[in-house]
Amino acid sequence: MxxxxxxxxxxxxxxxxxxxxxxxxxxxxxxxxxxxxxxxxxxxxxxxxxxxxxPGLINAHLHSPGNFMRGTLEGLPLEVFMLYEVPPLASGVEAPEAVRLRTLIGAAEMLKLGITSLMDDAFFVPLTTRSSIDAIAGAYKEIGIRATVALDQPIVVEYDKYPFLRDLLPDDIRRTMELAPRETAEGMLEHYAYLIERWHGAAHGRIAAAVSCSAPQRATEDYLRALHGLARKHDLPYFCHILETKLQRVLGEEKYGQSLVKYVDQLGILDEHMQVIHSIWVDAEDIAILAASGAVVAHNPVCNMRLGSGVMPFRSLRDAGVPICLGTDEAVSDDSHNLWGAIKAASVMHALAGGDYRDWPACSEILSAVWDGGNRVMRRPSPVGRIEVGAAxxxxxxxxxxxxxxxxxxxxxxxxxxxxxxxxxxxxxxxxxxxxxxRLTTIDETKMLESLRAMEPQLRADAIALRESARSLEPYYRQMVMQAAVRDVGFTRWVGK
Ligand SMILES: [Zn+2]
The missing domain is CATH 2.30.40.10 (Urease, subunit C, domain 1)
Structure with a gap:
């Protein structure tokens, strides 16, 4: 075979x-x-x-749970966008068959585009379950793609992930958020034990585990350190969204009195295992810290433009020696898993930084991010991303x-x-x-699409219901985003004003 x-x-x-x-x-x-x-x-x-x-393309960052949401939202800043995407007051349990189908849809798209490896920072709404873990990893096994899967599950109260929000919310909503279903560090570590035991190295080594804290502000210090311990023990990638938006820069100042890069560095968890996702609102000190750590930055250019997050300082990161890999992030914020689109976007968007045109990315640098950055961040026993004897x-x-x-x-x-x-x-x-x-040789595409057709009315109804419930919270989140937007943080990653 x-x-x-x-x-x-x-x-x-x-x-x-x-x-x-x-x-x-x-x-x-x-x-x-x-x-x-x-x-x-x-x-x-x-x-x-x-x-x-x-060499097969490596999509180094995505969230498969967004696969059913492509094209559902207009452009929104991340913090408002997430209200609709990962509703903070959700309840219920995900149906494993829907999770399987959702995962297959994204993987099928990628394989047909020549993407052979992916890193899925999978979230679970509202709670992680073994059946959902099995449905995701099992779908990747079934369809034949190389996949690294992590469990992206915040464990703090919704308003604690943000600056200002606690004070902006009325008492009743605050209380509802406190009572909403939420994972614990202990529970998540049990899920990780299961993921690693059951799936790490499965399917001839195609399926592997990673750890994910989602983002430092969405976890506790003990949990951040425990995940780091797992990453070191099993040599796993450690996914961490850092400084994607200006609001997160402000959050660092408000909550930790320093940037989030410095915060994770001081915790002792920033090392070569870490995939620093986005890294947009980093300053020169952050970039030096990242370079010294050996961490790999995941660049998601289409998502960054779609959500108005800003322009990652590509040349400064490269000049400092920070490895970069490339991803699509989400079917709801790209709105596809077409890494070719992200490749082109990455190659052209950094001209917006202006300055000396010789600093703009060369095409070879972008391909190197896809293959060499992807290989580095995946940490697989056999190299991926190059055609040489001994490689995958x-x-x-x-x-x-x-x-x-x-x-x-x-x-x-x-x-x-x-x-x-x-x-x-x-x-x-x-x-x-x-x-x-x-044509896919591993699954019956017609059957997959028939199953999706049957599910479509429910998916549309769910999307409408989700929009309605999120709308009631949006004014508070908007106020929070605006409050952060006017803060002088000493530099900007927005262009064109
Ligand atoms: Zn992401």
Whole structure:
């Protein structure tokens, strides 16, 4: 199953290579065993007849629980957006079949776009359950993608995640928030024990666990440290949203008397395991701390623009030596899992920083973020994101006759600037052809879509109900966001005013 020859490919070996190399690839047991001419072995052969073979893309940050919400919301700042996305007063239990389907929908989209690895910072509304963990990880196992899954579950009262909100809310809403279902650190650590025991290394190592605190202000210090202990013990990535918005910069000043980067550093949890998600409202001191820590920053450019969060200081982070990986964040804030869109956005949005145009990202840097940054943050035993002997056999095969390559001047620029995912013909994960000629081989797509059609009326009704309940809270959140927006924090990450 995991032995394969990919014959007659034009290979882009890695982000460091400028040109394509004509060669065959021999895969043994899910790993690249040999690269050369006219390779022979008694295994399945996929003749790609001159098509372009690249390392599979790595979507280094997303939240699959948003998969059913794409296109539900207009542009909103994060804190108002989250009201609608993760309702603070929700109750009930998620149905495992809906969770499975939701996860499959996103993974199917990604595989057909040549995305072979993902990191899912999965949240659970309102509470984490083993059945939901199994439904998510099981769906990734079933569809054949490489997936790292964490449990993104805040454990503090809703108003404590923000500055000003406690005082802005009326007593009755405050009380309701205090009584809303909420996880505890002990409960979450039990869920993590289950996730790691049941799923870490499952499906020939394709499925792995990560830990997530969601964000430092959404957890307690003990819990933040306990997750760090797990990350070190099992060598897991540690997901942490940090300084995504200006409000979070203000929150750091109000709640901790310092930036959130300094806060996590002082707690002793900022190290090479940590994936610092967003890192937009960081100042020069924060950037130096991040560089010294070895942490990897996850850049989500489309989401950042969609939610008006600001422009991540790409060049300053790169110059300081901070590794960067790339993600789509959410189907409700991108509104897709199309990493190609994020790739193009990342390559063009940093021109908005102005200054010396030689500081703007090169296409090779963006591909390096996808493959090298993604590989670094995934912390897998065998490398992903490059075509070399010993690396994971994860590839996307792109139609050499697609408009992207007509004519072909520079393959890296073609991929970053011209490609939108339409050229992907085959996708291979762990040596297995999971998309062949644009169709998934691992699941019945028609059946998946029929199940979704059947669920659609309920999904629409739920979305409307959610909007109505969130609307009553929005005025308080809006006031909070406005109060933070006018604070002078000494710099800005917004442009164009
Ligand atoms: Zn996120």
């Amino acid at each position: 995991r032995d394969l020859i990919i014959r007659n490919g034009n290979l882009l070996i890695s982000a460091d290579h400028e040109t394509l190399v004509r060669a065959d690839i021999l895969v043994r047991d899910g790993l690249i065993a040999e690269i050369g001419s006219n390779l022979q072995a008694d295994v399945e052969v996929l003749d790609v007849a001159g098509d372009v073979v690249i 056999a994860d590839f996307a095969v792109l139609d050499a006759n697609s408009p992207t390559f007509q004519p072909l001047h520079d393959v890296r620029r073609a991929l970053v600037l011209c490609e939108a995912g339409r050229s992907v013909r085959h996708t291979i994960v762990d040596g297995r052809v999971v998309v062949r000629d644009g």
